[in-house]
Amino acid sequence: MEKTPRAFYTPLAIGAPEPFRELPVTLERMIHFVPPHIEKMRAKIPDLVSKVDVILGNLEDAIPADAKTDARRGFIQMATDNEFGETGLWTRVNCLNSPWFLDDLMEIVPAVGDKLDVIMLPKVEGPWDIHYLDQLLAQLEVKAGRSKPILIHAILETAEGVKNVEAIAGASPRMHGMSLGPADLAASRGMKTTRVGGGHPDYAVLSDPIEGAARTPYQQDLWHYTVAKMVDACLSYGLKPFYGPFGDFSDPDACESQFRNAFLMGCLGAWSLHPTQIDLAKKVFSPDPDEVTFAKKIIDAMPDGTGAVMIDGKMQDDATWKQAKIIVDLAKLVAS
Numbered sequence: 001m002e003k004t005p006r007a008f009y010t011p012l013a014i015g016a017p018e019p020f021r022e023l024p025v026t027l028e029r030m031i032h033f034v035p036p037h038i039e040k041m042r043a044k045i046p047d048l049v050s051k052v053d054v055i056l057g058n059l060e061d062a063i064p065a066d067a068k069t070d071a072r073r074g075f076i077q078m079a080t081d082n083e084f085g086e087t088g089l090w091t092r093v094n095c096l097n098s099p100w101f102l103d104d105l106m107e108i109v110p111a112v113g114d115k116l117d118v119i120m121l122p123k124v125e126g127p128w129d130i131h132y133l134d135q136l137l138a139q140l141e142v143k144a145g146r147s148k149p150i151l152i153h154a155i156l157e158t159a160e161g162v163k164n165v166e167a168i169a170g171a172s173p174r175m176h177g178m179s180l181g182p183a184d185l186a187a188s189r190g191m192k193t194t195r196v197g198g199g200h201p202d203y204a205v206l207s208d209p210i211e212g213a214a215r216t217p218y219q220q221d222l223w224h225y226t227v228a229k230m231v232d233a234c235l236s237y238g239l240k241p242f243y244g245p246f247g248d249f250s251d252p253d254a255c256e257s258q259f260r261n262a263f264l265m266g267c268l269g270a271w272s273l274h275p276t277q278i279d280l281a282k283k284v285f286s287p288d289p290d291e292v293t294f295a296k297k298i299i300d301a302m303p304d305g306t307g308a309v310m311i312d313g314k315m316q317d318d319a320t321w322k323q324a325k326i327i328v329d330l331a332k333l334v335a336s
């Protein structure tokens with residue numbers, strides 16, 4: 001199938017910043033959520049800047065309706081009061097059909113200037129949602145005199161959005177990537193759960209008996225299909241895929257294993273909603289030193305990336321060289 005050209009972006013005025021053709025290579029292992037209406041949380045920003053790859057001021061779900069204005073103003077304050085250096089600054093605005101979305105955009109873009117890197121747009125259903133935000137940003141950027149375009153990160157969290165994931169990925173050169181939103185997706189699909197991501201003890205299959213042993217249920221990954229679909233859509237358009245939130249802070253093992261599945265399947269990071277998830281994401285989304293050592297052996301054994309060699313009894317060829325390069329490049333980025 002032909003790739004859909006990214007032809008929808010039409011800057012409305014001369015002077016609009018050129019959209020990126022290739023995304024900046026930067027570490028985004030965790031997108032750390034901060035509720036900006038809480039002063040105590042805003043006070044932690046200087047400390048967080050050195051600990052996380054991305055700080056996100058959350059304006060959407062989990063912010064009560066009567067705190068939406070304070071959250072928006074709090075985000076502007078945290079953006080203007082702090083220096084973020086290499087750390088990304090993102091915001092999650094309210095969804096397009098909420099009473100807050102337009103004010104989020106109109107107040108934030110002119111106020112925070114070039115400090116804002118990415119807008120996370122929730123509940124994206126199709127490319128039309130991205131086009132709408134794209135056009136509004138083009139106007140606001142010119143008005144605000146921005147020198148770089150604000151990128152868009154879509155949350156994949158409705159059945160309609162999953163159906164349209166490829167069109168969403170190709171909707172604009174502003175697209176940065178996508179995150180799985182398992183909580184809203186569960187509701188949108190009519191799943192019978194009350195959780196924010198992760199597995200479920202009832203989503204399991206019974207294994208075959210092993211030498212007369214009792215049958216053991218094996219839990220399945222509820223999110224495998226959507227993550228795989230999202231990764232393919234993102235990578236085919238050069239975007240970055242992410243696992244989203246994991247809500248059970250009392251179960252770091254389950255969180256780690258959900259993050260690890262996503263990492264192995266191609267995701268670059270996940271959301272951290274609690275300070276304990278920062279180090280966990282850092283660990284999971286940085287390549288394992290043993291994997292890096294093995295990957296380096298492959299690169300060294302095939303300097304031009306072609307041919308076939310045996311290493312530790314395993315066949316390596318051009319395709320495993322490419323896999324190895326991804327791991328080695330990521331390790332270099334982490335070390336830099």
Ligand code: GLV
Pocket residue numbers: 061122155157180181182183184185196197244245
């Ligand atoms: C995130 O927004 C989710 O709904 O999981």
Ligand code: MG
Pocket residue numbers: 061122155157181183184
């Ligand atoms: Mg959601």
